[in-house]
């Protein structure tokens with residue numbers, strides 16, 4: 001256990017002076033804490049510890065570690081311990097009716113009694129077949145699992161806290177990055193958001209530069225990151241960008257979910273080498289990996305092997321083979337990849353017995369033992385799980401037992417940590433609200449520049465405006481119905497268009513928002529305001545172009561004041577419908593559902609807008625009061641025609657516009673009320689969108 005006092009031995013200032021744990025060269029230069037962990041020393045003697053196999057990598061790791069020395073400043077080494085971690089979920093058992101009602105729910109255990117320890121300077125790899133629970137365990141240890149876990153997980157003897165959260169980096173399996181930003185922009189914006197406000201912008205940019213240089217990304221500084229549909233940098237480079245984003249904060253604990261998947265072996269090796277170097281700098285690094293090569297395996301300090309959510313081994317990587325040998329599982333060949341061997345065991349595949357020609361009697365004895373052992377995969381797994389439980393190192397048990405006590409005692413101190421009175425007395429946010437807003441606004445504008453100024457969008461608006469101008473070419477009051485039709489078209493077109501654009505906003509941004517918010521990068525409010533302010537230019541420029549073209553071509557009142565007021569009403573309508581789109585997107589968080597609901601809503605608003613149906617039955621008349629198109633349409637007519645305005649209602653006859661049937665039924669009154677209602681809707685929809693985002697975060 002490490003008390004706060006003890007752990008303060010690693011306090012940043014002291015650490016900066018004392019430097020990193022020494023890297024002295026092979027064979028002594030193992031991780032700083034190199035005592036054996038598990039399985040029991042009864043099974044594998046500590047004297048069997050073998051550093052030689054790691055020899056080649058130590059020098060390289062030392063090299064990488066020294067490269068990253070610029071990150072030492074605020075390092076706060078963390079010992080991660082976890083004991084008997086159990087995690088279950090409730091699932092429907094699949095025997096439901098085709099309507100999906102009344103599905104029986106059952107509990108499924110994903111993790112079952114997982115125990116282990118990772119100390120500063122160590123690289124712990126979690127191995128296991130697909131679906132064995134590696135990602136779930138990693139997410140749980142990183143404090144990001146939504147449900148409750150049973151068991152004990154401590155960080156320097158304390159439970160998870162907001163302080164630990166800020167010292168923790170997590171790199172997910174899928175790279176969650178903005179595809180249209182360059183590598184340089186991605187890392188620089190991350191630095192601006194994640195590094196403390198005490199550093200100047202220049203210093204933060206320099207930090208991003210250094211991370212780029214050390215991860216070999218400098219040459220790709222100006223390349224787009226790309227994604228599934230947009231070709232950008234390579235998969236390995238993208239992975240390094242993701243790692244770089246976490247390195248910027250100099251995490252004491254770094255979790256990586258399959259950082260090498262999909263990469264060639266050389267790139268994978270380079271990445272693991274980098275991670276090992278980072279670990280040697282005093283960090284605790286935990287990663288999951290599917291099928292490491294022998295070379296990769298040799299770089300791990302510790303491994304934890306999971307089989308169906310239960311551990312079959314947790315301890316030093318270079319002792320795993322001896323451990324399994326000591327409980328009777330020996331590979332058939334001398335030169336087997338340990339990872340392949342462990343994965344076979346985790347899958348319940350018993351290794352073929354190796355024939356020992358020098359000791360045939362011994363071999364026969366082993367064959368007899370072998371015959372007595374279970375053969376089917378489930379029994380083999382069960383036998384391995386039980387062996388692991390039996391052979392847990394007593395020293396570790398005692399150590400974690402102490403931890404359990406400190407966990408109880410630590411509740412108070414955990415509170416102090418999370419309330420900001422922690423070891424470094426830091427506030428919850430590293431940057432101010434305004435800085436977050438500013439950086440997020442700039443980043444959003446850069447990311448969406450292609451979308452905002454896309455030729456296709458501009459072409460769409462230009463072509464519709466010219467078409468409308470031609471269709472309504474110089475319409476005048478002799479064709480009142482046509483002219484009113486143009487005003488209604490404005491209300492509808494500028495209701496649909498922004499609504500459908502806005503619906504995609506939050507469902508599309510959700511993965512990045514979740515990732516960045518869970519790293520405590522910024523407040524939700526600063527993100528939200530940056531997003532809506534960032535959308536403004538394009539939301540306002542396009543309708544302005546549209547109205548300017550179609551208004552004058554369409555022969556509406558040739559008065560600058562009327563034109564300006566018309567434009568204002570349309571811009572208000574645009575902001576309102578955008579707000580509704582944001583709210584629908586945030587509530588449903590699903591593009592398909594959002595688009596369906598939006599089309600139904602807009603159809604209702606269109607029909608209840610006052611143009612098509614002038615005499616609605618009283619039981620449905622209320623619909624028009626919730627339709628913002630109705631208020632917009634009323635305002636456009638109120639702005640266009642004065643009370644005394646006349647139109648040609650027959651050959652040589654003039655009537656009051658206010659008596660025109662389609663206008664009369666709108667019962668135009670004081671326009672201030674319509675404006676007030678639209679403004680209330682505008683604020684209400686946006687507030688609703690914000691609240692929906694907040695609620696989503698809680699679930």
Ligand SMILES: Nc1ncnc2c1ncn2[C@@H]1O[C@H](COP(=O)(O)OP(=O)(O)OP(=O)(O)O)[C@@H](O)[C@H]1O
Pocket residue numbers: 089091110128129130131132133134135136137290
């Ligand atoms: N929220 C969930 N709902 C349903 N099943 C879940 C959930 N979370 C995890 N599981 C299940 O738990 C098991 C472990 O999942 P996990 O992603 O941790 O495995 P893994 O070892 O990381 O797999 P892989 O190597 O394929 O990524 C899987 O069978 C998965 O389907």
